[in-house]
Amino acid sequence: MDLKNNEPAPSELNRLVHLAPLEKVLNIARAHSLWPMQFGLACCAIEALMGTNGPRYDLSRFGYEVMRTSPRQADVMVVAGTITYKAAPFILRLWEQMSEPKWCIAVGSCAISGGPFVDSYYVVPGAKELIPVDVYVPGCPPRPDAVIDGFLRLKNKVLNPKVVEG
Ligand code: SF4
DSSP: OOOTTOOOOOOOHHHOOOOHHHHHHHHHHHTTSSEEEEEEEEEHHIIIIIIHSTHHHGGGGGGGOOBSGGGGGEEEEEEOOOOBTTTTTHHHHHHHHEEEEEEEESSHHHHHGGGGGGGGGBBBGGGGGGGGOOEEEEEOOOOHHHHHHHHHHHHHHHHSSSOOOO
16 A cells, blocks of 8 residues: 555555554553552551552552562552651652653652651651652552552553643
């Protein structure tokens, strides 16, 4: 088939082949294979993240269950728990070691805003003070369902980068 410039593709070809910008195709692949790096810092890591990954809630149904321990193998940092000023440089360093594109989910009140320890002299008032956060999962701790909802919101954000999630 010989298509000249500006010549519309035949309807048969249109029907069989979906042409899309490469970035859109890549985003579909990324959204369906997020590679999380869990940064468990306190109770939320156990109550929320481990529960989400366990057999009852089974995050693997969505394909996001393989928590990486290396930032070089991850594209989603999951910050779960209380961030102390002592731990802050490690979060920052690991975030910088993750390649682009990358996203962050803040799990629990502490990771969102410092939670019950916000007035403490040693607690960072939320992951957003260190790195850009894409999705916030509220709760102290959040239920595993809420963590799964957070992953699905991130999936939606990756698929539709221009849509602002609530
Ligand atoms: S939000 Fe609540 S459950 Fe989660 S780390 Fe803070 S104190 Fe613990």
